[in-house]
Amino acid sequence: MYFRKEYVVKNRLEELRKLRGIKQEDLATALEVSRQTVGSLENGRYNPSILLAFKIARYFQMSIEEIFIYEEESKSEK
Numbered sequence: 001m002y003f004r005k006e007y008v009v010k011n012r013l014e015e016l017r018k019l020r021g022i023k024q025e026d027l028a029t030a031l032e033v034s035r036q037t038v039g040s041l042e043n044g045r046y047n048p049s050i051l052l053a054f055k056i057a058r059y060f061q062m063s064i065e066e067i068f069i070y071e072e073e074s075k076s077e078k
Contacts, residue, residue: 010069014042016060031055 017027017038024042028035031052040046048056048068057064 006073008071008073009047010044010071011041012067012069013038013056016062016067017042020060027059030059 017024024038025035028038031038032055033052037046041048053064053068057067060067
């Protein structure tokens, strides 16, 4: 048996957007992506490129680490 690490990236994008009263469509326009991309990011179906992560951090005037939470999970395998 060995352990394989899986990496999960969670984010606070929806929380931050709603706190500031920003619509998905408006955020998408500011980031130069589609509204569907913003929705996919918020729902964890899509992880941003490093460039998009920097754009998001700049938009919210926060660090990437304050928005995106990187977690390691160990999975056992036989």
